[in-house]
Amino acid sequence: MPDTTTVSESTSATPAFPMARTCPYALPEGYTDLRGKEAPLQRVTLFDGTGAWVVSGHAEARKLLADSRLSSDKLNPGFPAISVAEKAHRPFRTITELDPPEHDTHRRMLIPAFTARRIQEMRPLVQKIVDDCLDAIIEKGPSVDLVAEFAVHVPSMVICHLLDIPYEDHEFFQAMTRKITQERGTLDEAGIKQVLGETWGYLDRRVTELENEPEQGLLSLLATERVASGTLEHHDLVAMALVLLVAAQETTSSTLGSGIVTLLEHPGQLARLQADPALWPNAVEELLRFTSVADMGTRRAAKEDIEIGGVVIRAGEGVIIPNLLVNRDPKVFADPDTFDVGRSARTHLAFGHGVHNCIGQNMSRLVLEVGFQSLFTRLPGLRLAVAAEELEMSPAGGVQTLTALPVAW
Numbered sequence: 001m002p003d004t005t006t007v008s009e010s011t012s013a014t015p016a017f018p019m020a021r022t023c024p025y026a027l028p029e030g031y032t033d034l035r036g037k038e039a040p041l042q043r044v045t046l047f048d049g050t051g052a053w054v055v056s057g058h059a060e061a062r063k064l065l066a067d068s069r070l071s072s073d074k075l076n077p078g079f080p081a082i083s084v085a086e087k088a089h090r091p092f093r094t095i096t097e098l099d100p101p102e103h104d105t106h107r108r109m110l111i112p113a114f115t116a117r118r119i120q121e122m123r124p125l126v127q128k129i130v131d132d133c134l135d136a137i138i139e140k141g142p143s144v145d146l147v148a149e150f151a152v153h154v155p156s157m158v159i160c161h162l163l164d165i166p167y168e169d170h171e172f173f174q175a176m177t178r179k180i181t182q183e184r185g186t187l188d189e190a191g192i193k194q195v196l197g198e199t200w201g202y203l204d205r206r207v208t209e210l211e212n213e214p215e216q217g218l219l220s221l222l223a224t225e226r227v228a229s230g231t232l233e234h235h236d237l238v239a240m241a242l243v244l245l246v247a248a249q250e251t252t253s254s255t256l257g258s259g260i261v262t263l264l265e266h267p268g269q270l271a272r273l274q275a276d277p278a279l280w281p282n283a284v285e286e287l288l289r290f291t292s293v294a295d296m297g298t299r300r301a302a303k304e305d306i307e308i309g310g311v312v313i314r315a316g317e318g319v320i321i322p323n324l325l326v327n328r329d330p331k332v333f334a335d336p337d338t339f340d341v342g343r344s345a346r347t348h349l350a351f352g353h354g355v356h357n358c359i360g361q362n363m364s365r366l367v368l369e370v371g372f373q374s375l376f377t378r379l380p381g382l383r384l385a386v387a388a389e390e391l392e393m394s395p396a397g398g399v400q401t402l403t404a405l406p407v408a409w
């Protein structure tokens with residue numbers, strides 16, 4: 001029987017999606033083609049042969065991300081899945097997949113822990129984590145893999161502290177989050193079920209422990225204030241823990257890794273930062289725009305027909321808003337493929353937009369600013385230990401990340 005949810009059939013004329021990156025910051029070739037088209041929305045073909053819309057215009061992306069006629073619910077048959085693993089049945093749903101009003105209830109519970117003020121209070125802790133990590137690197141050097149020794153550890157330690165997850169379990173949960181975010185495009189249904197099942201089991205046990213013996217962090221707070229009062233189910237708290245752990249870890253560590261390469265490959269920009277450290281917060285915004293690692297993070301299914309950018313998205317069709325692509329829209333960012341730490345990049349969509357915009361963005365900004373600035377201050381002679389062309393990126397479809405980053409100083 002034909003799949004009636006796929007309203008617009010894909011044809012051989014529509015490019016395959018997602019597209020792999022070979023460089024942490026350069027556009028895949030196919031993105032340049034999509035951006036070159038006159039219309040800000042184009043049809044693409046997904047892995048299972050279904051079609052979806054890809055948005056390349058920044059203005060259209062903002063409008064669509066704020067449009068309640070689009071749903072984040074992956075159970076919606078028109079949702080643009082980008083791998084077999086994503087279509088596999090899951091016994092739970094997380095905040096990222098809920099539509100309002102259910103979504104808003106969950107989000108309101110999390111917001112107090114992520115306000116700018118609360119996150120700034122974490123600055124001394126983040127600085128200590130970064131300093132300790134750099135001490136260990138310097139002792140180990142003069143050459144290390146900065147993905148393994150720095151980019152993964154720093155955000156992981158920060159989120160563990162925030163959530164009450166013991167860092168000594170990091171080998172387990174870092175491997176799990178890597179599989180869920182980076183390698184999901186390569187997992188089959190059984191593979192993703194196993195990874196999610198093991199991660200769920202671990203967090204289920206941890207949340208139960210915290211319900212019985214609360215500590216200082218966010219999961220303990222929600223366990224004592226919400227689960228105990230019956231306003232949040234244990235099951236939903238485990239799902240929150242899972243999404244926070246996964247969302248915080250891979251995105252921030254990938255931006256650290258890709259950002260380091262971007263800076264090393266643009267020595268003139270790095271010199272500007274070293275001469276004027278007050279530029280770092282601005283540089284972080286430009287790095288977020290330029291690397292846009294959660295490129296596939298913003299996808300939706302249309303619940304009604306939507307007319308936009310000269311096309312009609314039909315109810316039941318999938319929409320993909322690759323943030324790397326919309327963050328290189330020349331109508332918004334002049335000379336968009338140039339990395340410029342002095343530009344005003346704050347309108348980038350690397351953290352999404354609308355009701356689902358990234359709840360952890362203040363935390364990421366803090367970790368990235370402290371991480372980059374401390375690294376390049378402590379190791380001013382940092383350089384790649386291999387040719388940039390030899391660096392490898394994770395497969396298309398997941399969070400875009402470097403598999404390793406060998407450096408020397």
Ligand code: HEM
Nearest residue numbers: 095096247248251252255294297351352356358359360364
């Ligand atoms: C550089 C780092 C990060 C990037 C690029 C990033 C990117 C994104 C994007 C694009 C979205 C929007 C998804 C959508 O619209 O469907 C999002 C949502 C989200 N992010 Fe982040 N993120 C980062 C760091 C973090 C951190 C550190 C945390 C937690 C501590 C976090 C937690 C979340 C959560 C819970 C959502 C879902 C919000 C909702 O549905 O209301 N993220 N993120």
